[in-house]
Amino acid sequence: DIKMTQSPSSLSASLGERVTISCRASENINNYLSWYQKKEDGSVKLLIYHTSRLQPGAPSRFSGSGSGKDYSLTISGLESEDIATYYCQQGYTPYTFGAGTKLELK
């Protein structure tokens, strides 16, 4: 199975700050990489798919990039509603997820 490693595991940032979360796959995943947001209430939303495609309804301050094994999610200006845990997921079955990055307010 492909192992997904996220960093950092937790992150404190201020409102308006630019935030970047990284994800590394154990092998080339050819841009089949999605990002999900999980709120404290347990609700989960798809933000980004195929590395950089924004899911309809997701705010445009979210963007994704990367290739090969290395990918990143960027929030261009942190808002309070972005406080959540973020997970990357690769697209080869069995699908596997990163362990998550918990984003908190500084």
Add this chain to the structure above:
Amino acid sequence: QVQLKESGPGLVQPSETLSLTCTVSGFSLTSYSVSWVRQPSGKGPEWMGRMWYDGDTAYNSALKSRLSISRDTSKNQVFLKMNSLQTDDTGTYYCTRDRNYGGYSERYYVMDAWGQGASVTVSS
């Protein structure tokens, strides 16, 4: 409006079988596939398996010997059954709608809608 809702017992005895139901609305099970994903507390999510739109199934090989996914399209429900439960099966279980965004391969499927999750504790 797309909705998924998981239901089932919150507590299961060790060695017993877990049965969960995912009731969907706003889309057809014959047009979209549905996955089950679980998340132990403090760990990342784990994809368990999928009920394809055509009635076929796919399983994570790590769970395949214990897992069964089925559906009743007339009731808009997808079912998960997993036997021989142990304490490390404790966690939150989600069902998801899987959307194809551009190809025939499984690589082109994303989990674009999630249920609220069902908390399952395995304990005597």
